[in-house]
Amino acid sequence: MSATDLPWLQPDWPAPANVRVGVTTRLGGVSTAPYGTLNLGDHVGDDVASVAANRARVRACLPAEPFWLQQVHGTTVARLDDAEAARVADAAVASTPGRVCVVMTADCLPVLLCNRAGTAVGAAHAGWRGLADGVLEATVAAMGTAPSELLAWFGPAIGPTAFEVGDEVRATFIAHTAEAAQAFRPGRIAGKWWADLYLLARQRLATLGVQSIHGGDLCTVSDAERFFSYRRDGITGRMASLIWLDAGSEPAAPSNG
Known part of the structure; x- marks a missing residue:
């Protein structure tokens, strides 16, 4: 399989034409079990x-090498327009065409962002710890755009029927x-809860004023053919969610309404 044959996932969202996205699956690489096959x-x-x-296979499909992060379940945002952007970070933003933001996941929630004008993009790694501590708030702030002008x-990610957590996560x-209580339902035993990571992220973004939110219907745990899952397998690979501005396309015209 060549690089151009990689089975990329493409989001269904009304992003400007110059905003480009690629989300890898576990398919199309050379790694062997338990990392089969496109572990990044x-x-x-x-x-x-x-x-x-x-x-290298992924890079062949992109305008530049992705800015690979050392993710630590924190809230630091790498600003790729800066010459010395942070490598230890859990999110990245860029307004320079051709600079590729990327986060890696295997159950945690990848959140991709752009503005309606097509002049800024971002990617956030939102596991429950980073989500609780404010990684989405930090990423939205770093976008430099009014939240109402953002798309997400x-x-x-791990779905609501697979993500069982303890009392301490719910309490956090x-x-x-208090609205977060809507994202939890009783688990299999006392003190355990099924958590809806997608809903928790939606709530955080909505509170900030982000109104255009899409996706949230692909469960890594239940789809073993396409996705890596740490919760399901323990030892496993990582997928990448990438977003960048295309230097060959013009940004969207400003809205008059």
Whole structure:
């Protein structure tokens, strides 16, 4: 399989034409089990040469090397327009065409953002810890655009029927806002809850004023053929969600309404 044959996922959202997105699956690479096949994570125990070959396949489809982050479930945002952007970060933003924002996931929620004008993009790694601590708030702030002018898309993540958490996780979100209780339902035993990561992220974005939110219907745990899942498999690879501005397309014309 060549790089151009990679089975990319494409979001269904009304982004400007110059906003480009690619979301990898586990298919199309060279890694062997348990990382089969398109593992892009260089921190999960996979063969170094295999990861490099997989990243090369992805790079061949892009305008530049993605700005690979060292993700730590935090809230730091790498600003790719800066010459010395942070590598230890869980989000990235860019307004310069050709600079590729990327986050890697295997159950955590990848959130891709752009503005309606097509002049800024961003990507956030929103596991429950980062989400609770404010990674989406930090990313929206770094976009430099009014939240009402932003569009968001939720990529593949652990779904609400697969993400069982303890009392402490539920309490953390409810301490931030009582509305978060809507995202939890009783689990299989006392003290456990099924958590809707998508809903929690929607609530956070809506509170900020982001109104155009899309995606949120792809569960990594239940779709073993297409997606890596840490919760399901333990030792596994990582997928990438990438977004960038196309230098060959003009930004959208400003709205008069």
